[in-house]
Every structure is written in structure tokens, then in C-alpha cells.
Amino acid sequence: MLFWQQIVLNTQDQSIMKFLTQPPRFLFFTGKGGVGKTSIACAAAIQLAETGQRVLLVSTDPASNVGQVFGINIGNHIIAIPNITGLSALEIDPQAAAQVYRNRIVDPVRGVLPDSVVKGIEEQLSGACTTEIAAFNEFTALLIDSVLTADYDHIIFDTAPTGHTIRLLQLPTAWSDFLEAGKGDSSCLGPLAGLEKQRSQYTAAVDALADPVRTRLILVARAQQTTLREAARTHEELAAIGLLQQYLVINGILLAGETEGDSLALAIFEREQAALNAIPDVLKTLPCDYIMLKPFNLVGLDALRQLLIESAPQTPVAMDSPIELNAPTLSELVNGIAADGHGLVMLMGKGGVGKTTLAAAIAVELAHRGLPVHLTTSDPAAHLTETLNGVLDNLTVSRIDPHAETERYRQHVLDTKGAKLDTQGRALLEEDLRSPCTEEIAVFQAFSRIIREAGKKFVVMDTAPTGHTLLLLDATGAYHREVARQMTGGIHYLTPMMQLQDPKQTKVLLVTLAETTPVLEAANLQDDLRRAGIEPWAWIINNSVALAQPHSPLLRQRALNELDKITSVADGYSQRYAVVPLLKKEPVGIGCLLELSRYAGD
Structure with a gap:
């Protein structure tokens, strides 16, 4: 039996994706760039919210496009998504977070310390290291029990592409270990930053990430060898730091019915089938969902609601409609x-x-x-x-x-x-x-x-x-x-x-x-x-x-x-x-x- 036939049989009566079955509080969507993490995370957030759950959708990507998907401006503050009761969103903006972080450290000493000292502190906090830590602090604050997160049943993280995300998810342990040693120079956290508070927050974040009852990681891939290999590497790297509750979603699959009379579609189909039949062994044991390629752009509520539905209606297209394109090469x-x-x-x-x-x-x-x-x-x-x-x-x-x-x-x-x-x-x-x-x-x-x-x-x-x-x-x-x-x-x-x-x-x-x-x-x-x-x-x-x-x-x-x-x-x-x-x-x-x-x- 061909892999696409198996997919059809497995999804005919499927009313909910496996990765959304009994979802924990924290869901992380990660994978190679361009595999559809943002669209799937947004669609999942909508589906959970429309069942009566209170959901916070968070983008940890420094170049987030969650706002573009919904057609609104979100930014570095929590806002309600219009027309979806119970759904709010937040885009962690590293630059805005860094400015808040700098103000928190510098403002208390303005007028107390000499201007030259204050300027030196500002210079020390002007680099990329401060930017990363400030954004990271916002991320870990969402993984602990606090007033900020108390109103939400689920927090969904739409993460940056794999390499950046692996670093993000490894950082709670890295910073906890660094602070636990207690011997290093604290300059990376900024003067007067309060290491004890950071230590407890990072420790709580490590515990939340490693708890399968609270955290689920969804690896998103395409039916392509490169994205499936990367999903396999991500699975192993994150399993090594304790993130064991993992699911796999293979997105954008072209079905055989689209190949008739089209050599390009047939080539894509055969390439995808070869990749799916050669899926890395470490991924074969994971619960897996399949999402078919859609004819429409995944922007707006109507499109997002159709993404996770396999029988989504297709817009009729006139086969004799000209596709005229003359462009530089x-x-x-x-x-x-x-x-x-x-x-x-x-x-x-x-x-x-x-x-x-x-x-x-x-x-x-x-x-x-x-x-x-x-x-x-x-x-x-x-x-x-x-x-x-x-x-x-x-x-x-x-x-x-x-x-x-x-x-x-x-x-x-x-x-x-x-x-x-x-x-x-x-x-x-x-x-x-x-x-x-x-x-x-x-x-x-x-x-x-x-x-x-x-x-x-x-x-x-x-x-x-x-x-x-x-x-x-x-x-x-x-x-x-x-x-x-x-x-x-x-x-x-x-x-x-x-x-x-x-x-x-x-x-x-x-x-x-x-x-x-x-x-x-x-x-x-x-x-x-x-x-x-x-x-x-x-x-x-x-x-x-x-x-x-x-x-x-x-x-x-x-x-x-x-x-x-x-x-x-x-x-x-x-x-x-x-x-x-x-x-x-x-x-x-x-x-x-x-x-x-x-x-x-x-």
C-alpha cells in the first residue's frame, strides 16, 4: 500500500488531530523554517478556544508573523484576538523586552550614581547578550505559575526555526547551571539584576519543560527528506534535555488525485512519497498527524479554521485561465x-x-x-x-x-x-x-x-x-x-x-x-x-x-x-x-x- 493511501485511511474519520487530544497546558510547535509552524499553531489555538478553553498564543520568533496571519497588530503585549472568544496572543519582541530590562536596572540608579557610571551601565547593557536574556526572561515567565498566566488553560508557543528554538529550550538549564555554580561574573545579567530571582524562575521553567503532564512538543515537518531529518535531530536533542512528550505533524502533503495530467504535480507527489517511506526510524514511534496541501493562503480566520480539516472545500478554478508571468530570472x-x-x-x-x-x-x-x-x-x-x-x-x-x-x-x-x-x-x-x-x-x-x-x-x-x-x-x-x-x-x-x-x-x-x-x-x-x-x-x-x-x-x-x-x-x-x-x-x-x-x- 502506498503511503498516501495509508494517510487517507488513517484520516477519513479523524475529527481531531492526535496532537490536540487531551492537550497539556503548554504546547510547543517547532521545526525547520517554512514547514507551517505558525499556521498550525494558530489553527490549534483557534480550535481549542472554540471548545471553550482560554488560550494564550505566544510567538518566541524574533521575526514573528502571527499578527500577519490574523491580520492584526499584536506586538510585545497580550491582546485579545477579535472574533475568537477566549483567545489572546503575544509576540515576544526582543528589542522591546531589552528596553524594559534596561530600564528596570538603570532607572533606580539615575540621579543616585554619577552620570558617567550610569552611562557605563547603559553601554554594558546595549549588546545582543542583553537582548537575548531579556526575551528569554519573558519566555520563562510564561512557564511558571503567576498572575500573568493564571487566566489561561493552555499556552501555545509558536517558536522560531529549529536552531534558534533548540537554543531557547536549552537555555533554562544552561542558565540554571551557570547561576547554581555561583562563582561567575554576573555581568551578563546586568548589574543589580537580582540573581536569586532569576535562579528560581529558571529552575521552575526547567521543571515545567521536563514535565510530560504539562508540556507537549509538536515537531512540524514537510514530506521532504531535509525537514524530516531535521525533525529527527530535534527530537533527539530535546529528548536529551528531558522534553520527552513529542508528537509529529507532517504538513502540506499533495495527494495522488492532483497528479493526473500534470508532470510537475506527479514529480512532487513521487518525491514526497519517497521521503515519507524513508522517514527516520526515531520518528516512526511518535504519534503522527498528516495535513494535506491546501489551495488557499493560510491568512485569516476562515482559512485557519479549514487547515486542520481534511475535507476542506476547494475553490473551483477555470482550467483555461491564463497564468501570464514574465519576470527577470x-x-x-x-x-x-x-x-x-x-x-x-x-x-x-x-x-x-x-x-x-x-x-x-x-x-x-x-x-x-x-x-x-x-x-x-x-x-x-x-x-x-x-x-x-x-x-x-x-x-x-x-x-x-x-x-x-x-x-x-x-x-x-x-x-x-x-x-x-x-x-x-x-x-x-x-x-x-x-x-x-x-x-x-x-x-x-x-x-x-x-x-x-x-x-x-x-x-x-x-x-x-x-x-x-x-x-x-x-x-x-x-x-x-x-x-x-x-x-x-x-x-x-x-x-x-x-x-x-x-x-x-x-x-x-x-x-x-x-x-x-x-x-x-x-x-x-x-x-x-x-x-x-x-x-x-x-x-x-x-x-x-x-x-x-x-x-x-x-x-x-x-x-x-x-x-x-x-x-x-x-x-x-x-x-x-x-x-x-x-x-x-x-x-x-x-x-x-x-x-x-x-x-x-x-
Whole structure:
């Protein structure tokens, strides 16, 4: 029996998803970017609220799009969702949380301590480390019994893509261990922060996460080998820290009925079936739900209510409706990049839009032209080597590994600053370097080191999903401000931020899909970059169904839905853009990546 037949049999009479059966108080949705975590979390929240439960939906993604899904502004405060009794939402905003955190520490000493001391405290609290801890404190406050959470039967967490989420869920234990040692410098938590209060809150958070009666983790994946492998890795990493109550949801499956007379639909179907039949062994034991691909965008209450219903009605589409799309290609963008001979090319965007594939395709094409290229990634969950699946002259590949970079940074500090300390001082320094904040500093230094190479060659960087990238840029900005403050008397200096702001040295490519929320998120990212003095060079609209000219009714409806989104990019967001089609064959391997970079239409 084919896997899709099993799915149909298993879901025919299913009125509720397994992951929503007897739900605990805390539900975490996690997975690789673009698998549908936000949509499923929102749909689950609606379903629970409409059964009379009081539900708080929380986004821990620094680039949350929960508000976009509901069509409202949410932000860093709890608000009621209109037209859904019992449902409220909160988007944890790291920057807003950091400002509240700084005010709480600094305001009591203003007018008490000298202005120079207060300014020093503010400088100490201006970095990315403070931003992460402030957001983390808001997250752990939701896992303990308090006035803040007393009104809710269920708290649903829509998390950032996997790499960031694993770090978030590991942090309660990391900070508890660090504080329990009681020997380290407390500077990462800020002066006068009150370590005892933090210790008790983090301990309570650890207990809640490890309690299967209170916490359930839902791993969301697509019927794709990469997302299923990542779900398997996430399962094992989080099980190792005690999160054992795990469920699996496989989203966006194309059924066989859509393949008739459509070679693209048939190729997608066969690819998905191969991935489902080769599902990693560690996932086979988990309770599993399947969600079929829908023809509509998952925005608004009506669409969200239909997501978890397998018999959702489809909008009829006229098979002779023209799908007219004439758009610039990726090859045209690569020509413009290659003309400079060297430079930094950064691909940014929402998780799951295909940054890794497009970064690899651009790097491969530049290297194939004889240009020296360093392809790298700052995404903890990226799989560049799997995408390349081969080697090429003129191309080197690396990954900013947070664990390796942290160890390198710790050793460097011990060899330099530590070499001048006595035994007691060195022991204190070693304790301080065990702080989870050390990772942020180490990753920033690795990022800075790599982009310096762009003066002599091409450096193509596949960045982490939007929220994590913004935190990295926050660290870059904090470093720039500190250097600028210290450099006086006309001394010449060049910071990584100055390089990112120089269009002659850096080209930022925003990657999106022709769907509502990815386009809105890319637009918000563009606004954030502009506020930092960084002007995106171009947009890439990836995996376009419209450009692939499908025949399946479901895919044609999705293709027609894309056209106004592509127009909005061309007319409202970027004069320079390219559209890349959804391909029959996955773009894996040097040859396929070259085909993708040179695609000129059928």
C-alpha cells in the first residue's frame, strides 16, 4: 500500500488531530523554517478556544508573523484576538523586552550614581547578550505559575526555526547551571539584576519543560527528506534535555488525485512519497498527524479554521485561465553580482524560503565562471554540504558552528587575558566564559572574520532565518557603536557594520515566496535593514508555482494566488528582483544548482 493511501485511511474519520487530544497546558510547535509552524499553531489555538478553553498564543520568533496571519497588530503585549472568544496572543519582541530590562536596572540608579557610571551601565547593557536574556526572561515567565498566566488553560508557543528554538529550550538549564555554580561574573545579567530571582524562575521553567503532564512538543515537518531529518535531530536533542512528550505533524502533503495530467504535480507527489517511506526510524514511534496541501493562503480566520480539516472545500478554478508571468530570472541577477569581481553577498529571509539553495546556486555559478568564492552559513540548521553534494574548483565551503566558535573564543580569551591572571582570577574567568552569552560574542566574531574576506573574493552567506539574523545584526551594530565611541582624533577605522552599509562591498538579497506572510516578512526585514543603514540590493521570489505553469487544479489555484504577490514585489518593494520556479527535480548537486542559476524559462 502506498503511503498516501495509508494517510487517507488513517484520516477519513479523524475529527481531531492526535496532537490536540487531551492537550497539556503548554504546547510547543517547532521545526525547520517554512514547514507551517505558525499556521498550525494558530489553527490549534483557534480550535481549542472554540471548545471553550482560554488560550494564550505566544510567538518566541524574533521575526514573528502571527499578527500577519490574523491580520492584526499584536506586538510585545497580550491582546485579545477579535472574533475568537477566549483567545489572546503575544509576540515576544526582543528589542522591546531589552528596553524594559534596561530600564528596570538603570532607572533606580539615575540621579543616585554619577552620570558617567550610569552611562557605563547603559553601554554594558546595549549588546545582543542583553537582548537575548531579556526575551528569554519573558519566555520563562510564561512557564511558571503567576498572575500573568493564571487566566489561561493552555499556552501555545509558536517558536522560531529549529536552531534558534533548540537554543531557547536549552537555555533554562544552561542558565540554571551557570547561576547554581555561583562563582561567575554576573555581568551578563546586568548589574543589580537580582540573581536569586532569576535562579528560581529558571529552575521552575526547567521543571515545567521536563514535565510530560504539562508540556507537549509538536515537531512540524514537510514530506521532504531535509525537514524530516531535521525533525529527527530535534527530537533527539530535546529528548536529551528531558522534553520527552513529542508528537509529529507532517504538513502540506499533495495527494495522488492532483497528479493526473500534470508532470510537475506527479514529480512532487513521487518525491514526497519517497521521503515519507524513508522517514527516520526515531520518528516512526511518535504519534503522527498528516495535513494535506491546501489551495488557499493560510491568512485569516476562515482559512485557519479549514487547515486542520481534511475535507476542506476547494475553490473551483477555470482550467483555461491564463497564468501570464514574465519576470527577470536568477541568471540576470548573477550577471550583476559577477560584474564586481568580489564582494559580500548575503541572502536573508524567513525560514523555509530557500536561502540555502539559492546561496549555493549563486556561489556555484560564480565559481564556475572562474571567480574565487567562499560559501558559508550562519544558520545553525543549514545543510550546505547536502545541498552541494559535490566539490567545485574555486569554491570553499564553511559553516559558523556556534559550539566550535564558542570553544575557540573561550580558548583565545584564556590564552590572552587569562595568561596574566593568578589562579583565582583565571578560575573566575573560566566561570564567566561558561555563560550562555559567550556564544553570541563568539558567533559575532566568526561572522566578522569571514566577511573581511570579501575584499579579495566573493563571500556568499546563507544567513539564519530573519529573527536570528536580526540579533546578529544587533550585535554588529552594538560593536560599531562601541568602536565609534572609543575612536577619537580622526583615527580611521572600519567595522563590519560599515561594510554591510556600503553597497560597493555588500549586496543583500531578500528571499521570499509568492505568498502573503513571506512577502510581508521580507518587507518588514527590508524596513529593519534600512533603519540600520543597509539597503537591500534585490529580492528573489523562490519556488514560484506560477512560473512552472502547472495543470493540477490545486496547483493552478495556488499559481493564480501568486500573481498579485509577485506584482506587489515588483511595483512596491524592489526595482531589482528575480523569480525562480518550483522545479520538478529538487535542486541538489552541482549540476542541478547550475541549471537553477541559469534557468531562462521554458
